[in-house]
Amino acid sequence: MSVADHLRRVRDVTLPLRDILEQRVDEPHVPRWCESRGWATFLVGLSESELVDAEAHGLLRAMPERAPDSLKALAQDVLSVTSLPRVSGSTPLGTEALRNVRLRKRAQLSGLLAAVRRMADAAERVVDVGAGSGHFTRLSADLFQREALGLEQSAERVASAKRRSTAALASFVAVDALAELRLERGDLAIGLHACGALGDHLSRAVASARCGLALVSCCLQKIPQDVRLPLSGGIELRREHLGLANLTSQPRGVEASIEVTIGARQTRYALGQLLRARGVPLEPGAEMSGINRRQANAGLARVASLALALRALPPPTDHELAHHDSLAAKDYALIRRLSLPRSMLSRLVEVLVSLDRAAHLEEQGLGVRVAELFEPAVSPRNIGIFANPDAGLLPAA
Template identity: 25%
Template sequence: MPGVSARGLSHAERRQLAANLTRVLSLYRSLLDAYIFEFFTDQLWSTLPRSWQEALDGLNPPQLAALLLGMPAEGDVVRYRSVWPLTLLALKSTASALAFTRTPGFQTPSEFLENPSQSSRLTAPFRKHVRPKKQHEIRRLGELVKKLSDLTGCTQVVDVGSGQGHLSRFMSLGLGLKVKSIEGDRRLVERARRLDRELLHALEKEQRRKPQVAPTGPRRSPQHVVRWVEPAALCDELLLPLEHSPRGGARLLLTGLHACGDLSVTLLRHFCCCPEVVALASVGCCYMKLSDPGGYPLSQWVAALPGCELSYRLREGACHALEEYAERLQRAGPGLRTHCYRAALETVIRRAQPTLRRPGVQGIPRVHELKIEEYVQRGLQRVGLDPQLPLNLAALRAQQAQENRVVAFFSLALLLAPLVETLILLDRLLHLQEQGFHAELLPIFSPELSPRNLALVATKRPLGQAFSVLETEDG
């Protein structure tokens, strides 16, 4: 997807971008605040300007992917049936111009050309128990951390929110880094230790089979620590050295792969407050779980901008996978009807029990194979209502006929979602700059594989031209 590169923007340009983003988000806040499952109950289609309705009505999913979301297409798909209103064209252009680009400077699909389930860039022992998405993520972030560690002279890496330790294992046993791995769930830590032992055994076995192949680094497993890292307090455990450096104190690099909600902000706080921490490489996610206040805004500049507030709904929308949904639109599969079915279910729920609003509906398997009345019956059961309630089948059929409108409205909101993520990440960049530090955002994952793919990289001294090394793909 097009966008503006976060890399190399001046401080003034970043501030101006933040101001532009808050103005645009304020202008379209009603669109972003809407819940798609309230499409019928809140008559969301009628909230759009009439000219937008006329332009979008009747477009099929591949046309929406091409004409609205900018996906490549051929033939009749890319032909406008009518002249679009300037306001809608302006929205499309603005969304593209103001969002940070999530397109990395490498061709990721080649990594999975030989086998879509196995990364050709990782050796077999590091792929075991790891899904393709995670294989790609641990390799890319691990290699970036290794380069950043070398550039900043770090003595150890601290992986916060490490889960089963896949990233920590690759950095330590694959790249030779000294790694401390911190995770609050004891069960995950116990599994991480078992996987460490299994990987060590596999590497030793491979070494015996191929003694001519030298190991890539010392066989040092990560040190796993069971510890919750509290958002509001500094954690001493993060700062404890694995071993004392002969030259003095530890120089730490903090990293987190999709550190959830406040955990990403906590890493920033440790970086800013702790002299021992000299570098940061963090990929955030789950923006809706940010504390309010405390998690956003962080920078003085963004906090002073009118309209900077981001509701839970806006932050939740920023976590959607635009590229993945655009591909679904191109394929025009039956799975796209889910939103329409859920919106129809909401109308039945509110008629049956008006006080039950926005209930969570557990996943209903194989939605695309169900008739709309079958889905509604199962949905009623999921929320504790009688599945045998009499249904107005004519009304349900009429709602089902508006499936493309539901998809079009959701696509509009999704078009704007990257602007929310851009503002959240831009706020973090500005906060670090206000503290006198050096920070950039790099798209390090393929967005088709990993939508939250912007890594926040920060150092306490400028790296100059050496920073460009972090953007390259290892051979």
């Protein structure tokens, strides 16, 4: 099946669900899309153990038998169109080259290096876009014995990458790749967790240069405009639709257990209610703006103090904290249940955007493969888009 055909299948499943994408569950009330489909009684009646199971493994895979037929059918459709092949293989990496690099990052680097090996051997230059600390740049220069250029917006990170690197063929430049990205036909462009708009920009640049690409997308919602326009046959998606792709169902997340993650979300909900009660206008999800999201693990008192201080408002009172903590414990339990069908669409959104980018590359005559690059435990953002003028050099899947 071509990328374009796969994209059409995903789009056909997504279009009838636009009302679900449009209405996120922010309050303990049954949304219109849930009522109209007859799902409310089932969702509200989920036991705590069923709810936790669905949050840990996803409603797609933890659907109770008594669920409405229409909900079960939707789950099967989503599973079918979001199923992707897996690229296997890893590259042994010396510990000396990866000092102070976390184990998950090492696994990502190892998997990506193995996946692009044949493309890199045929390329004249590796261009690592959004190079960060420069790990992939210097590793690829050593492994493939090719010129490797790391492009990074942060001058501080570029300076750090230069200090770390001993690879003669590796170089680093501080540049905003969204403004200045020049690729040549012989390049292999790399975007390991290229955020938001950078993924689209890199896809367009590769299509124009007709060079090689390995792109793993991340944080799709980080776009300058309110709406992402498709590059090919996708659909328009608003920023909040794109943010849905960040949701991941697994017993233990990248940073914490599911219990800690749900507790942090409940704290964020309580914070939003506290701020609104203080008269602060808030967009959905904006309650933690300016605050590191990990602070939510410390509880409401901590994040409320920070959020109010940022707005030059008096600190929270003990009564406020107790009141909103208590309300959140009751209301958020209902919100969690009613949110399950919408959360079920997170992978659908991510696959839709990935296939839209890949179809744009395919339209320019490039060989393209879209596949999972590593296990979700290594990173839930694991969809790789691989493109090359010679399709025979794409990673096997």
